[in-house]
Amino acid sequence: MIKYEITAKYPNRHIFEVRLKITDPNPLGQVFQLPSWIPGSYLIRDFSKHIIDLEANNGELQSKKIDKNHWIVEPTDSELTLNYSIYAFDPSVRSAFLSAERGFFNGSSVFLLPLGYDNADFEIKINLPDKDLVIGNWSIATSMPLVENKSNIFIVKGYHELIDHPVELADFTAFNFSTEKVNYQMTLSGKHEANLESLTADLAAICLHHENFFKEVATENYLFLNYVKSKGYGGLEHNHSCALISSREDLVKIKDGKLNPNYIKFLALCAHEYFHTWWVKRVKPKEFHNPDLTREVHTNQLWIYEGFTSYYDELTLLRVKLVSLEEYLTLFSTNITRYFKSKGRHRQTLVQSSFDAWTKFYQQDENAPNAIVSYYNNGALLAFCLDILIRTNKKNRMSLDTIVKNIWSHNKSVGTEDDCIQEEIKKIDTRNYQGFFDNYLHGKRDLPIKESLKYLGIELSLENKMSDLESLGMNIDDSGIVKTIYDDSCAQEYGIYVGDKIISINYEEKTPKELISAIYALNDGEIIKFGVIRDSLLMEIPVKKYLLNPFHARLEIIKDISPEQKENLNHWITG
Numbered sequence: 001m002i003k004y005e006i007t008a009k010y011p012n013r014h015i016f017e018v019r020l021k022i023t024d025p026n027p028l029g030q031v032f033q034l035p036s037w038i039p040g041s042y043l044i045r046d047f048s049k050h051i052i053d054l055e056a057n058n059g060e061l062q063s064k065k066i067d068k069n070h071w072i073v074e075p076t077d078s079e080l081t082l083n084y085s086i087y088a089f090d091p092s093v094r095s096a097f098l099s100a101e102r103g104f105f106n107g108s109s110v111f112l113l114p115l116g117y118d119n120a121d122f123e124i125k126i127n128l129p130d131k132d133l134v135i136g137n138w139s140i141a142t143s144m145p146l147v148e149n150k151s152n153i154f155i156v157k158g159y160h161e162l163i164d165h166p167v168e169l170a171d172f173t174a175f176n177f178s179t180e181k182v183n184y185q186m187t188l189s190g191k192h193e194a195n196l197e198s199l200t201a202d203l204a205a206i207c208l209h210h211e212n213f214f215k216e217v218a219t220e221n222y223l224f225l226n227y228v229k230s231k232g233y234g235g236l237e238h239n240h241s242c243a244l245i246s247s248r249e250d251l252v253k254i255k256d257g258k259l260n261p262n263y264i265k266f267l268a269l270c271a272h273e274y275f276h277t278w279w280v281k282r283v284k285p286k287e288f289h290n291p292d293l294t295r296e297v298h299t300n301q302l303w304i305y306e307g308f309t310s311y312y313d314e315l316t317l318l319r320v321k322l323v324s325l326e327e328y329l330t331l332f333s334t335n336i337t338r339y340f341k342s343k344g345r346h347r348q349t350l351v352q353s354s355f356d357a358w359t360k361f362y363q364q365d366e367n368a369p370n371a372i373v374s375y376y377n378n379g380a381l382l383a384f385c386l387d388i389l390i391r392t393n394k395k396n397r398m399s400l401d402t403i404v405k406n407i408w409s410h411n412k413s414v415g416t417e418d419d420c421i422q423e424e425i426k427k428i429d430t431r432n433y434q435g436f437f438d439n440y441l442h443g444k445r446d447l448p449i450k451e452s453l454k455y456l457g458i459e460l461s462l463e464n465k466m467s468d469l470e471s472l473g474m475n476i477d478d479s480g481i482v483k484t485i486y487d488d489s490c491a492q493e494y495g496i497y498v499g500d501k502i503i504s505i506n507y508e509e510k511t512p513k514e515l516i517s518a519i520y521a522l523n524d525g526e527i528i529k530f531g532v533i534r535d536s537l538l539m540e541i542p543v544k545k546y547l548l549n550p551f552h553a554r555l556e557i558i559k560d561i562s563p564e565q566k567e568n569l570n571h572w573i574t575g
Contacts, residue, residue: 002120004111007127008169011100011134014089018082022114025073025080032071032082032112035163035293040236040280041094043362044296047109050096054084069294071112086110091227093166093236093243100134102170102189104227104243107163108293122162123147124154128169136171141187143223143240160290166236166243168225177204181217190228194251205320206271210278213312213401213575214408218277224270235269237276244269264323264331272313280305283408286415300418302354303441307379308404311387319575329458329555335377336449336553340462341470343487344372346444350379351418366498370487381447382440386421387572388452389436390429396571398428456572457558457565462550466520471547476502480512486548494543496530503538504531519545 005019022030034048048069056063056073057080063073073080088096088105096105111124128138144154144165156162170189177184177200184207188194203224211217223241232245250266253259280288285299318328339345353361353375360372387400403424407416410424417423425433439445450460464471473489474482474496482500485492496502504510506529510518522528522545530541558565 001123002114002117003123003125005125005127006105006110008098008103008129009085011098011103011129014087014098016086016088016096016098016103016105016110018084018086018110018112020082020084020112020114022080022082022117025076025114026116027075027077029075030073030080031066031115032073033115033294034069034112035108036069036295037293038094038106038108038163038236039288039291039293040238040276041362042296042302042357044358045094047095050087050109051112052085052087054082056083057081058083082112084112091229091232091245093227093234093245098169102168102172102227103129103138104166104168104170104189104225106166106243111159111162113159118159120158122156122159124156124162126152126154126167126169128152134171138169138171139174141168141170141172141174141185141223141225142166143221143238161239164238164240166225166238166241168227168243175200179204179208179211181211181220182207183221184224185222186224186226188226188228188251190248192228192248192251194228195253198253199251202267202322203270205322206267206316207274209316209320210271210274214278214405216408218282222274222277224273233265233269235273237273237281239277239281242270242273242276244273259323259327261330264317264327267317267322268313268331271316272309275309275312275316276305278408279309279404283411284415286417289415296358298355298358300351300354301416301420302357303350303375303379303382304416304421306376307350308383308400310376310380311383311400312404318573325557325573333553333555335380336460336555337551338374338377339381339447339449340551340553341369341486342373342378343370344368345378345446348372349444350375350382350441353378366484369484378447381449385440385447385449385452386436388455389433390425391568391572392455393429393431396568399572399575401575402428453555454558455565456569457561458569459556459558461554461556463552463554464547464550465552466516469516469519471550472519472545473548476512476515478512480515489548490543490546495541496532496543497534500532500534500541502530502532505529507531 003021007017009015009017036044036046046068054063061074061076063071065071086096088098091097096109126140140152142165144156147153147155168187168189173188175186175196219240224244225241226244226246228246228248231247235242235244246266250262253263285301287297287299291297314331317323353373383400391399403421406424407420422437440447453460469476473486473491475484476482480502482496482498485496485498502515505518519528524546526545528543528545530543532539532541
């Protein structure tokens, strides 16, 4: 057994101390390794850079760093103890964090693996900081199983299991709920104004939907860890839990007498991460079975696992009646707007987006909207169009739901191949779907979104909005600095650059808000003389005004919707 003891030692210095004990180290010298990335987040993060003060047997044994994330300790025929410290000040869901307000860590950031012991039993003792060093009365929250009659000692089998249980240390709010088959808990760390009764009921509806969808539970106990802050949003899936970040605004259910859009967004995040419990944590690409955590592991299938999950997260809210059809269409229109706004859809396929997640999607620069697509958003829209195509061909007797459930049933123990969706479709439909995948998955043709929506009796229209400068081909921040320039726009053609600070038009100083209204008051074809600061110098850049093709989506139920369309819509909503 490998034993770890981790202590939240110095909150204000953001330091965890770790002690690792191994009774029978490699007699030729024990090598230790820390992952370079965490499953679910496809970026080399080099967690080892935060390790400091590493020593073996209190300095009696020599240790040597071999490369960026490997160490070797000289041979010994007795027990080996490794002591090291971790600097932890990354507030994301992917790494480790420690302050006087809270602590958090993923095992991939703090637990060195003794090579050769990947499948060993691991015991973890977690020590809270001294009470006088932190705010509030801290507790431990994690999905790791406790050792019987112990409050802070846990045990797991295998290293991949060890690093799959994030840990929250804080004076958090916790609440529980259950379905017939699963016990759930959510913790809320940080100041919040959540209505726990409403949140409990809404989460329970989502969780029960997923259980019924897959017709099989993935785990008997599940934990939502949510860090609440002033601004923030995100999540990371695990087999028995997920780590979330939300803003305080996200947890306010009713705002101005209406269902708060931010609250809807948070519920969709919870639905997304819990869906992953089946869809990417258990059924997953073949490349993600026992992945090498020291290097990039590429797959062409992220459009399936993130895209399909993104399709079902918001659709779940509609199906369990947490949002109205009108509210859902507002959510969906935002996704469609994002799709048509991105010029990258004509330059990168969904398969390429999946494969290049490591270097492109996770390392976006200012040109990303012109060069890449999102396997989340575009994958979700492809999922929708494919869903409608199957429903059309099978007269609503089968759908994308059928395909997802069948893949879950058939592939839990083996990884999926790149063509798993196509192969499952062949089992239920003799029609040829190859053209669809050639055009929209491997190709760069625009998805048939408008036609697919019409099947449901929903009309899509695209329009320009005058609330920002995107229709001119640029994004500016609150200080007037240009953050993005879109291809084929007047801003690009006439030489506005990312980083320019726009301070005036036609020799009149304008605030960023004033810029927008003043520019749109001008006629198309007029010359706008922009005053910009570039490299600390004032420049004048004349721009002939013209608008990009409309890309803001609006969705409405067709006024003369047919009985057939109504029936299709009902089948789609009810699943």
